[in-house]
Amino acid sequence: MTALxxxxxGHAAEDDYPRIEQLLGSDIRVELVHTDIGEDAHRVDTLRGAGSPERLAAGLEELRLAGAEAVVWACTSGSFVHGWEGAHEQVRGLALAAGMPASSTSFGFVHALREIEVRRVAVGATYPDDIARLFADFLRAGGAEVTAVRGAGITTAAEAGAWGERELFALARAADSPDVEAVLLPNTALHTVAHIPALEKELGKPVLTANQVTAWQCLRLTDRRVNAPELGALFTREPVVQV
Known part of the structure; x- marks a missing residue:
């Protein structure tokens, strides 16, 4: 049994995680602890505050008692707003406080792109344009070629969590173009896990979503590989050997 x-x-699309646990199989257990976000607003200052060391550390004891073997800060914007170096410092501090391997959703996207051997991508983000551009900058720092960024202007996680299939597919279509190899949909407040196979079928390419790559990144930290086609192309490929 592996505990992630x-x-x-806060609260928005956390019900994606029981679904992920079901799709991963009986020997994977998902342990999720909610953190305090303060004000629900997609602004740089509030997002940095949501991912502060104090707020992250508050949930670690519960994860340790649950037997978690690795921890991921399941928030895209609360990590990339710190920039490339700042996001590294954030997860280093988290790993030290947790006493176990740690990462964040933003790094999950970067490592997932390397896993599926993709560089040329488009971003469809629920965020306001300025926050969406910061995510694109983070991806570029990680080696991706971001050709297009489509922001939806949503300013709260609560609003993103209320989106359904229609809005999700519209965002993915608006972001996509024939020249990109994958479409990325950040924001762990967005319900995506039930729709990944259909999104990939419609677009004809891999689709990486925030809760999907968060789970994959945690598995990666525990050296586990799970074949789960219902979680998309990311969960069906052989590992890429990094030189």
């Missing part, structure tokens, strides 16, 4: 630990900000 997640620190999830």
């Amino acid at each position: 630990g997640f620190l999830y900000p």
